[in-house]
Amino acid sequence: MNTYYAQRIYNWFLDLIFPKRCIGCKKFGDYVCRGCLGTISIKKNFECVGCKRNTPFGQTCFLCAKTNSVDQLLIATDYKNSLVEKTIKFLKYKFISDLERPLSVLIKKYLKWLTLDKKFNVFEANPLLIPVPLNSRRLNWRGFNQSELLAKDLAGIFQMEMAGDVIERTVNITPQADIKEKEERLKNLSGIFKILNKDKLIGREVLLIDDICTTGATLNECAKVLKANGALKIIGLVVARG
Numbered sequence: 671m672n673t674y675y676a677q678r679i680y681n682w683f684l685d686l687i688f689p690k691r692c693i694g695c696k697k698f699g700d701y702v703c704r705g706c707l708g709t710i711s712i713k714k715n716f717e718c719v720g721c722k723r724n725t726p727f728g729q730t731c732f733l734c735a736k737t738n739s740v741d742q743l744l745i746a747t748d749y750k751n752s753l754v755e756k757t758i759k760f761l762k763y764k765f766i767s768d769l770e771r772p773l774s775v776l777i778k779k780y781l782k783w784l785t786l787d788k789k790f791n792v793f794e795a796n797p798l799l800i801p802v803p804l805n806s807r808r809l810n811w812r813g814f815n816q817s818e819l820l821a822k823d824l825a826g827i828f829q830m831e832m833a834g835d836v837i838e839r840t841v842n843i844t845p846q847a848d849i850k851e852k853e854e855r856l857k858n859l860s861g862i863f864k865i866l867n868k869d870k871l872i873g874r875e876v877l878l879i880d881d882i883c884t885t886g887a888t889l890n891e892c893a894k895v896l897k898a899n900g901a902l903k904i905i906g907l908v909v910a911r912g
């Protein structure tokens with residue numbers, strides 16, 4: 671059976687036996703109610719994707735830029751907020767695909783602040799939205815790619831172009847979270863992304879979307895391949911940094 675269809679049935683079944691309850695306050699109705707969503711604040715300081723030091727607008731510092739192909743990192747909110755952490759984890763591991771909504775609302779709030787208060791217009795160069803791909807085994811198992819759900823939502827909200835068919839993950843790897851050593855993490859990731867559609871990339875600025883960024887190694891590997899195939903600039907946009 672089509673995994674998406676199976677997913678829908680599963681969600682319907684879940685709703686039937688477990689009516690939606692807010693992850694925060696346990697009130698029935700939504701997975702994250704409006705009240706709880708409103709309490710989550712956006713992140714107002716910026717950091718380098720490589721060394722996590724504060725940099726203007728999250729630009730990659732000159733030292734990290736030698737090895738990191740991401741030009742800038744934007745982080746919408748804080749993983750230390752337990753509601754944010756739970757929402758991301760539930761979306762990822764509990765097969766609840768509706769949960770990308772509250773997360774994209776947070777990104778929307780963040781981008782509004784960035785544009786109006788900080789006068790940084792992320793849309794200026796008409797960037798292409800690209801979700802970090804999952805490998806097919808994980809995709810089949812989960813039924814959806816949470817980053818793609820987020821990117822689709824954002825494309826709808828901001829009337830932007832989203833391309834889920836530009837880059838793919840070629841091999842199944844050990845989940846990064848299971849590898850302790852930084853060196854091993856990098857080796858684990860090297861060469862795992864492949865470009866499928868180069869035409870869309872040439873001369874474009876890319877907003878690379880992921881739910882979470884840890885060391886930044888996955889974003890870097892993606893960015894490397896995207897740039898090698900014609901992308902001009904890569905801005906990583908994530909919900910939170912774990």
Ligand SMILES: [Zn+2]
Binds near residue numbers: 692693695696706707
């Ligand atoms: Zn609530």
Ligand SMILES: [Zn+2]
Binds near residue numbers: 719720721722732
């Ligand atoms: Zn740095």
